[in-house]
Amino acid sequence: MNFPLLCMIGFLFGIGFGYFVQRAGLCFSHGLAEIFIGKGKRICRLFSVIFIITATGFLISGYISPQLGLKPVGELRGAGFYNVLSGIFFGAGILLNGGCVLGTLRQIGEGNLNFVVAFISFIPGMALVVYIIDPLLEHGYNTRNILLSEMMGVDSPWVTGALVLMAVLWLSTILRRKR
Amino acid sequence: MNFKTIFRQPTFLVGCFALLNVAMYLSIKKFWIGGSSFLPMIGITGTENKFLFAFIVNLGVIAGAMIGAISSREFRLRIPRPVDLPRTILGGILIGIGVTLAPGTCTTSFVSGMEMLSVSSYLSAAGIFIGAYIMFKIIWGGK
Numbered sequence: 001m002n003f004p005l006l007c008m009i010g011f012l013f014g015i016g017f018g019y020f021v022q023r024a025g026l027c028f029s030h031g032l033a034e035i036f037i038g039k040g041k042r043i044c045r046l047f048s049v050i051f052i053i054t055a056t057g058f059l060i061s062g063y064i065s066p067q068l069g070l071k072p073v074g075e076l077r078g079a080g081f082y083n084v085l086s087g088i089f090f091g092a093g094i095l096l097n098g099g100c101v102l103g104t105l106r107q108i109g110e111g112n113l114n115f116v117v118a119f120i121s122f123i124p125g126m127a128l129v130v131y132i133i134d135p136l137l138e139h140g141y142n143t144r145n146i147l148l149s150e151m152m153g154v155d156s157p158w159v160t161g162a163l164v165l166m167a168v169l170w171l172s173t174i175l176r177r178k179r
Numbered sequence: 180m181n182f183k184t185i186f187r188q189p190t191f192l193v194g195c196f197a198l199l200n201v202a203m204y205l206s207i208k209k210f211w212i213g214g215s216s217f218l219p220m221i222g223i224t225g226t227e228n229k230f231l232f233a234f235i236v237n238l239g240v241i242a243g244a245m246i247g248a249i250s251s252r253e254f255r256l257r258i259p260r261p262v263d264l265p266r267t268i269l270g271g272i273l274i275g276i277g278v279t280l281a282p283g284t285c286t287t288s289f290v291s292g293m294e295m296l297s298v299s300s301y302l303s304a305a306g307i308f309i310g311a312y313i314m315f316k317i318i319w320g321g322k
Contacts, residue, residue, distance in 0.1 A: 001207065003228060003232075006207060006209070006232060007231075007232060007235045009206070009207055010203075010207070010209065010232050010233075010235050010236045010239065011235050011236065011238060011239040011242075012239065013199060013202075013203045013207075013211075013236060013239065014211075014235070014236040014237060014238065014239015014240045014241075014242070014243060015239045015240075015242050015243035015246065016195075016196075016199045016239075016243060017196060017199060017200070017211065017236070017239070017240050017243060018239060018240035018241060018242060018243020018244040018245070018246070018247065019243040019244070019246055019247045020192045020193065020195045020196035020199065020243075020247075021196060021240065021243075021244060021247075022243065022244040022246075022247030022248055022251075022253075023187075023189075023192045023247050023251065024189040024192035024193045024196065025189060026189070026192075026193055026196070028286060028289055028307075029311070032307070032308070032311040032312075032315075033311075033315060036311075036312060036315045042189070045190060046189060046190065046193045047289060049190055049193050049194050049197060050193055050196065050197045050200075050289070050290065050294075051293065051294060052197075053194060053197035053198055053200075053201065054197045054200050054201055054290070054291070054294040055293075055294040055296075057197075057198070057200070057201030057204070057205075058201065058204065058210075058291075058294050058295055061201070061204055061205055064205065065205075065208075067208055068204065068205065068208060070295050070296055071295060071297075072295065072297045072298070072299065073210070073212065073287055073288075073291050073292035073295050073297040073299065073300055074212075074215075074281060074287065074292065074297060074299045074300065074303070075281065075299060076298055076299045076302070077280075077281045077299075080298070080299070080302045082280050082281045083281040083299045083302040083303045083306065084302050084303070084305060084306040084309075085280060085281075085306065086276070086277045086278070086279075086280035086281035086303060086306060087277065087281075087288075087302065087303040087304065087305060087306015087307040087308075087309070087310060088277075088306045088307075088309050088310035088313070089273050089274075089276045089277035089280065089310060090214070090273070090274055090276075090277025090278060090286075090303075090306070090307055090310060091277075091306060091307035091308060091309060091310025091311035091312070091313075091314065092273050092310040092311065092313060092314040093269075093270045093271070093272070093273030093274035093275075093276075093277055093310075093314075094270070094274060094286075094307075094311065095270075095310075095311045095314035095315055095318065096266055096269060096270035096273065096314055096318070097266070097267055097270025097271060097273075097274060098267075098270070100213075100286045101213035101214060101216075101217075101237075101274075101278075101286040101287075102213065102240070102286060102290075104274075105237055105240040105241050105244060106240070106244040107244075108241050108244070109240070109241045109242065109243065109244025109245035109246075109247070109248055110244060110245070110248040110253060110254060110255070111245075111248065111254050111255050111256040111257060112257045113256065113257060113258055113259055114257065114259035114263060114264075114267055115267075117259055117264060117267050117268065117271070118267045118268075118270060118271040118274070119271070120271070121267065121268045121269075121270070121271020121272050121274075121275065122217050122220065122271050122272075122274055122275035122278070123220050123221060123275065124272050124275060125271065125272040125273060125274060125275020125276040125277075125278075125279070126217060126218060126220070126221050126275040126276075126278065126279045127221050127275075128272075128275070128276060129275075129276055129279035129280050130218070130221060130223065130279055133280070134279075145297075145299075146297075146298045146299075147295070147296045147297060147298065148296040148297070148298050148301065149296055151298055156296060159296055160296065163296075
């Protein structure tokens with residue numbers, strides 16, 4: 001598939017993502033704040049649904065085509081230290097900004113120009129890491145891609161199955177309490 | 180509960196979002212990444228233009244959100260108050276640092292990474308939780 005066609009299909013999928021995210025009011029930044037004030041049932045329910053469907057779908061994809069299946073997303077850097085550190089920066093940023101990546105894109109679409117400013121503000125942060133910090137840490141990164149199942153020495157279906165089962169039980173508990 | 184009510188339920192809508200996520204992977208063998216997708220803004224398009232592809236998906240997300248907002252009459256042009264700008268800019272810079280320090284993680288963790296059983300995403304998710312909690316305590320403190 002040539003790149004322009006791939007981008008066009010990706011853009012169409014993006015429209016679908018954006019539509020559903022907007023209608024559902026999904027934002028992980030707001031979700032985390034809800035958890036911290038003790039009202040996290042809504043985001044837990046939504047995340048459980050995403051996890052159950054996506055994890056099952058990604059696992060099954062490996063049986064449909066060998067090109068698919070579970071693949072590590074991103075890199076494990078510095079034995080995971082930089083992943084946690086990047087998460088801390090990101091977590092602090094989304095709470096301060098009032099929107100995660102999904103929330104920022106959604107709110108730009110809803111006409112909130114404050115998030116256009118946030119979107120543009122990503123640039124100095126990214127430039128700082130790519131052009132200054134990355135060259136300094138190049139040899140300390142110890143980049144590695146790994147799956148949870150490989151680390152545990154267990155087949156992927158068992159790990160995914162156990163996590164999905166836990167998510168289903170969690171979801172059913174939340175729904176039962178809601179009723 | 181009738182169909183119209185079900186179609187408006189956030190649980191149903193995020194279910195559709197998740198199905199679309201799987202459908203994209205099955206059809207074009209690409210999954211959506213959130214954070215690193217902004218790297219084309221500083222001229223980095225990634226191997227085989229993977230970040231550029233993700234950036235275009237993001238533009239689609241903005242368009243889709245706009246369609247959703249207009250169709251539900253929730254679209255409203257809001258001009259930022261000058262007093263909010265320093266906080267927004269600082270938040271944006273922190274997000275920029277976060278998404279680049281360990282590429283392909285952060286928000287991606289919740290949508291693709293954890294479902295892919297990617298260890299980096301679980302660590303990143305733990306970091307997000309810690310960072311957000313620290314900022315929550317700083318902003319809202321004992322309130």
